[in-house]
Amino acid sequence: MIDNKLILEHSKNLNILYVEDDEVLRNATKKIFINYFKHVDVAIDGKDGLEKFLVFKKENNDYYDLVISDINMPRMNGIEMGKAIMHENQGQSIIFITAHNEASFLHNAIEIGVNGFLTKPIEQNQLKIILYKTTQAINDRKLIDAFYRQVEELNMQLQEKNAQISEDNVKLEEQIKLLKTQVNATNVKHHQVEQLLQHSTTKTSEPLLTEYFTGDEDEGSENVLFISDDRDEMSEIFDEIPELLMQYTVDKNVDNIYKITTGLTKVSSILLRYTPFLDPLAESFEKLSSTINNNIELFVKILEEDSDTTMMLYDAVGIDMEHYMERFSIESMAMKNIHHIHRPTTLSIQQIIGMLSPKDIDEGGIEFF
Numbered sequence: 001m002i003d004n005k006l007i008l009e010h011s012k013n014l015n016i017l018y019v020e021d022d023e024v025l026r027n028a029t030k031k032i033f034i035n036y037f038k039h040v041d042v043a044i045d046g047k048d049g050l051e052k053f054l055v056f057k058k059e060n061n062d063y064y065d066l067v068i069s070d071i072n073m074p075r076m077n078g079i080e081m082g083k084a085i086m087h088e089n090q091g092q093s094i095i096f097i098t099a100h101n102e103a104s105f106l107h108n109a110i111e112i113g114v115n116g117f118l119t120k121p122i123e124q125n126q127l128k129i130i131l132y133k134t135t136q137a138i139n140d141r142k143l144i145d146a147f148y149r150q151v152e153e154l155n156m157q158l159q160e161k162n163a164q165i166s167e168d169n170v171k172l173e174e175q176i177k178l179l180k181t182q183v184n185a186t187n188v189k190h191h192q193v194e195q196l197l198q199h200s201t202t203k204t205s206e207p208l209l210t211e212y213f214t215g216d217e218d219e220g221s222e223n224v225l226f227i228s229d230d231r232d233e234m235s236e237i238f239d240e241i242p243e244l245l246m247q248y249t250v251d252k253n254v255d256n257i258y259k260i261t262t263g264l265t266k267v268s269s270i271l272l273r274y275t276p277f278l279d280p281l282a283e284s285f286e287k288l289s290s291t292i293n294n295n296i297e298l299f300v301k302i303l304e305e306d307s308d309t310t311m312m313l314y315d316a317v318g319i320d321m322e323h324y325m326e327r328f329s330i331e332s333m334a335m336k337n338i339h340h341i342h343r344p345t346t347l348s349i350q351q352i353i354g355m356l357s358p359k360d361i362d363e364g365g366i367e368f369f
Contacts, residue, residue, distance in 0.1 A: 010135035019049035019069035046076030238318035264289035
């Protein structure tokens with residue numbers, strides 16, 4: 001005989017529904033079940049049993065662990081109730097109690113997928129064997145279900161972590177691209193500085209350098225200076241151009257090129273607000289902007305084939321303008337021959353335009369006094 005302790009080891013935490021139409025038998029058997037199970041509800045027939053089954057689910061958000069039911073009952077028999085319960089919960093554990101040995105009852109019960117049978121009158125040893133096997137199977141299934149829930153939770157956590165890793169990788173790739181852009185821009189800057197230093201050393205030996213500004217002629221008492229906001233905005237534009245060029249070589253995003261042309265147009269607009277002597281310089285920046293926009297495919301092709309040279313040309317313009325703005329933040333631009341000062345800048349711009357549209361140079365698209 002199976003010891004009660006073995007049964008309790010599996011049954012003590014289970015909730016059951018016991019369905020029996022015989023009141024005397026129902027009350028007597030319930031007293032036995034209370035010794036084994038955590039909670040025992042009773043029903044008087046199949047219809048009452050089905051209703052209590054659904055109410056329990058609604059109130060507890062879970063099903064009974066086990067349903068033990070008579071088969072032959074009024075209103076709704078055990079087989080009909082079992083089918084309805086299985087329709088609601090396919091994994092429901094059911095034990096049938098019957099006084100019948102007919103094959104039809106057994107066949108219908110087996111079709112439902114019951115876990116065991118008890119025959120009336122219920123023998124103590126038979127009851128213990130069925131309860132032990134059934135409750136053990138229920139707890140085994142609970143352990144398996146808990147394991148799979150844990151696996152699902154771990155999978156969800158893993159997916160969330162993978163999503164976070166993917167997001168972090170995207171951010172890291174963007175940072176790497178930005179760092180690569182900055183490093184490349186720095187290398188180009190170093191190269192440009194070396195060339196400018198060599199160029200400066202050569203030029204200092206020429207007598208014309210010391211006499212470069214000796215021909216400046218003031219226009220009179222008018223004092224035309226770059227205001228600080230305009231100077232800062234133009235400086236920001238020229239500082240950004242090499243970064244945008246290098247960024248395009250990394251991500252091939254043509255929007256970076258359009259940002260450059262927008263910036264050049266803005267510089268042109270700023271210069272036009274000052275003395276008319278700056279109009280040719282302003283027009284050259286506007287011409288450069290429109291030439292790039294009209295020849296965007298050729299521009300990016302040249303940039304991809306020789307990014308260093310392209311960046312050096314733009315940086316040369318930027319360096320010229322920085323010196324230009326620094327000087328005329330404290331010195332008036334109202335001088336007749338100011339074109340001598342910004343002529344190197346316009347020549348650099350003309351060189352870039354010539355790379356993209358030689359006809360604009362040949363046809364005199366830009367005039368230089």
